[in-house]
Amino acid sequence: xxxxxxxxxxxxxxFSIVDSYERRNEDAKRVIGTLLGTCEKGVVEVTNCxxxxxxxxxxxxxxxxxxxxxxxxxxxxxxxxxxxxxxYSTGPEISVHSVLIHEYYAREAKNPVHMTVDTILRGNKxxxxxxxxxxxxxxxxxxxxxxxxxxVNIDSYEPERVGVEVIKxxxxxPKRSVHMVTDLSQIETVCDDxxxxxxxxxxxxxxxxxxxVPADNTVGRHLMTLVSSVPDLDLDEFxxxxxSNMKDLLMVEYLSKLTKTQISLSEKLSTL
Amino acid sequence: xxxxxxxxxxxQSVQIDGLVVLKIIKHCQEEGSGGTDLVQGVLLGLVVxxxxxxxxxxxxxxHNDDDEFDEVQYQxxxxxxxxxxxxxxxxxxWYQSTVFGSFINKALLESQFQYQHSIEESVVLIxxxxxxxxxxxxxxxxxxxxxxxxxxxxGEFSPEAIKSSNxxxxxxxxxxxxxxxxxxxxxxLLCEMSEMSKEKPDYNCLDLGTSxxxxxxxxxxxxxxxxxxxxxxxxxxxxxxxxxxxxNKSQHSQKRQAENAxxxxxxxxxxxxxxxxxxxxxxxxxxxxxxxxxxxxxxxxCGQVTDFVSQSFGKLLMSEGLQDDxxxxx
Numbered sequence: 039x040x041x042x043x044x045x046x047x048x049x050x051x052x053f054s055i056v057d058s059y060e061r062r063n064e065d066a067k068r069v070i071g072t073l074l075g076t077c078e079k080g081v082v083e084v085t086n087c088x089x090x091x092x093x094x095x096x097x098x099x100x101x102x103x104x105x106x107x108x109x110x111x112x113x114x115x116x117x118x119x120x121x122x123x124x125x126y127s128t129g130p131e132i133s134v135h136s137v138l139i140h141e142y143y144a145r146e147a148k149n150p151v152h153m154t155v156d157t158i159l160r161g162n163k164x165x166x167x168x169x170x171x172x173x174x175x176x177x178x179x180x181x182x183x184x185x186x187x188x189x190v191n192i193d194s195y196e197p198e199r200v201g202v203e204v205i206k207x208x209x210x211x212p213k214r215s216v217h218m219v220t221d222l223s224q225i226e227t228v229c230d231d232x233x234x235x236x237x238x239x240x241x242x243x244x245x246x247x248x249x250x251v252p253a254d255n256t257v258g259r260h261l262m263t264l265v266s267s268v269p270d271l272d273l274d275e276f277x278x279x280x281x282s283n284m285k286d287l288l289m290v291e292y293l294s295k296l297t298k299t300q301i302s303l304s305e306k307l308s309t310l
Numbered sequence: 311x312x313x314x315x316x317x318x319x320x321x322q323s324v325q326i327d328g329l330v331v332l333k334i335i336k337h338c339q340e341e342g343s344g345g346t347d348l349v350q351g352v353l354l355g356l357v358v359x360x361x362x363x364x365x366x367x368x369x370x371x372x373h374n375d376d377d378e379f380d381e382v383q384y385q386x387x388x389x390x391x392x393x394x395x396x397x398x399x400x401x402x403x404w405y406q407s408t409v410f411g412s413f414i415n416k417a418l419l420e421s422q423f424q425y426q427h428s429i430e431e432s433v434v435l436i437x438x439x440x441x442x443x444x445x446x447x448x449x450x451x452x453x454x455x456x457x458x459x460x461x462x463x464x465g466e467f468s469p470e471a472i473k474s475s476n477x478x479x480x481x482x483x484x485x486x487x488x489x490x491x492x493x494x495x496x497x498x499l500l501c502e503m504s505e506m507s508k509e510k511p512d513y514n515c516l517d518l519g520t521s522x523x524x525x526x527x528x529x530x531x532x533x534x535x536x537x538x539x540x541x542x543x544x545x546x547x548x549x550x551x552x553x554x555x556x557x558n559k560s561q562h563s564q565k566r567q568a569e570n571a572x573x574x575x576x577x578x579x580x581x582x583x584x585x586x587x588x589x590x591x592x593x594x595x596x597x598x599x600x601x602x603x604x605x606x607x608x609x610x611x612c613g614q615v616t617d618f619v620s621q622s623f624g625k626l627l628m629s630e631g632l633q634d635d636x637x638x639x640x
Contacts, residue, residue, distance in 0.1 A: 048336065049332055049503060050329070050332040050333055050335075050336050052499055052503065053328060053329040053332055053496060053499065054329060054333075056493075056495050056496055056499050057327070057329050057365075057366075057493075057496070058395060058397075059495070060493060060495060061395065061396040061397060062396070063396065085336070085340070086336075088395075089395040090395075091394050091395055102394075105391060105394060108387070108391060109391050112384065112387060112388055112391070115371045115384065116337075116341070116368075116369050116370070116371040117340060117341065157495065159498065163502065164498050164499055164502040166502070166506065190506075192503060192506055195335070195336070195339045196442075196443050196514075197335045197338075197339055197439055197442035197443055198332060198335050198336060198339065200335075200442050200443075200445055200446070200447050200514075201331050201332050201335045201442070201447055202332070202500075202503070204331075204447045204490065205328040205331060205332075205490055205492060205500065206500055206504065208328075208490060208491070208492055208497075209492075209497055209500050209501065215325070215489045215490060215491040215492075216489065216490040216491075217487070217488075217489055217490075218447070218449060218450075218487070218488045218489070218490070220617065220620075220621075221446050221515075221617050221618070221620065221621035222617075222620050222621045222624055224446055224515060224621075225515060225516070225621050225624050225625060226624075228513065228515060228516060229628065232513075268632065271633065273633075276633050280626060280629070280630055283518075283520060283622075283626055284623070284626060286520070286521065286524060287520065287524070287619045287622055287623060287626075288619075290524050290527065290528060290615055290619065291615065291616060291619045293528070293531070294527070294531060294611070294612040294615040294616065295612065295616075297531055297535060297608055297612060298608065298609060298612045301479065301538070301605045301608055301609065302478075304538075304542065304605075305478055305479060305605060308469065308472075308545065308598070308601075
């Protein structure tokens, strides 16, 4: 029976999972943990997670359930609206032990979602997948469990997106680090970015005009909307607006510098 | 520990994992109702040479009045549990969200002092959620200077104490540069995520609407200046009272001397010298800590306004350039 479940994951979860994988014990091949979040109307939104210590060997698996419960209680104190919505494991496949673990989580949550993050990078991709289980088999004979895949979306709050963008800047840096920059330099980077895009567009237009590339109507329409969205203002009006804005900025800047000088002065005076 | 106590000078920069940044953002978003409430939490990590590495964090639940909540116990349990999964369990600081940069107050000073007293290298990370919504990630690390630590330890905030310790509002806190670092695997995750996510790049930071921020900045400056003015008034009235008292004291002693001289003339015993302090109770010296904090806060607001103004200028000039170009063919 196909479930219309959709799984939405916040980036912090993925980071957390990868981090707990990196910190795993030496003999552990994979890491498991609980997923917390909210579940409504067929959308499971995963907003938090924590790792749970477990031991896995060929024939048995042991999960520290006490720990899982404790951590859940602690997390609940911070955010009472989060409930257990499933569990995650690193590694590309679903093993036999996963079924057992999933059964435990089925006791805690209504329809637990099992998420796998492929940290072994099989096939050169870190696959992020989610599944729900349903019993399968022939009635009367041994029943098994089937894990049906569930589509995964990555969603984030507005500030989270900003954070991820900043972190992404460190992708290509050999030291993998990002310095916190001033606002002005951030605007500069965004402008450079825009400029690159504009150059690409102009090159494309040139190519189309020289008949090197066939013209595409949809692209043409987008370009029309782009060009017409630049507001057509009367030059004087625009100058007036610009000047008044600049004057406001200058005034506030002046006042703040004045205040600052004033405090330094008063400080010197009071310590005479 | 075998190694000697590291001096505070040794921590030159703070290195944060991408994970911590996202966790802080998420906590503030969820609990601070988008940034209006204060959200606090603990930073975990370790110190490596001159870098303070922050590798994980967890948040503190907000204090509800009816909850008897043991903060210490919560913290201990959390750290014990995190230790089980090999997460660094060393306390290296704490983080707090702020509303428009108004975080320099007694509470922060007190908490940071406690932290730095027990763990020398601890920092406080200030995260501004409202600026992040506008498109600029605002995450700063602060620490009390050595001067401030010693000054606060004494607990004496009279004007003389401030003069002798040479402390000014600029030497209270020092900002430490922050670097965000990711591991290789996280890098892979980022690449994977950018493929998976169909989000368009966000150009929120190019928003030209400046008046709201300017207004807010000015309002904050005004209220701070009002507070400073009232503090200054208090100090002035104390000075006036002190002067009056001095005058009274000298008058009294003069009268005493004159009387004694008369008595000696008449052949009687002079009156015993009375302790002037008993007659004129010494005035309570006002604490200058508040004005120091206010000055620091004003300084911070001014810095923020400057930052904001500089980037607004950039955007305005850019739009001017765009408009000029569009007008050219006409």
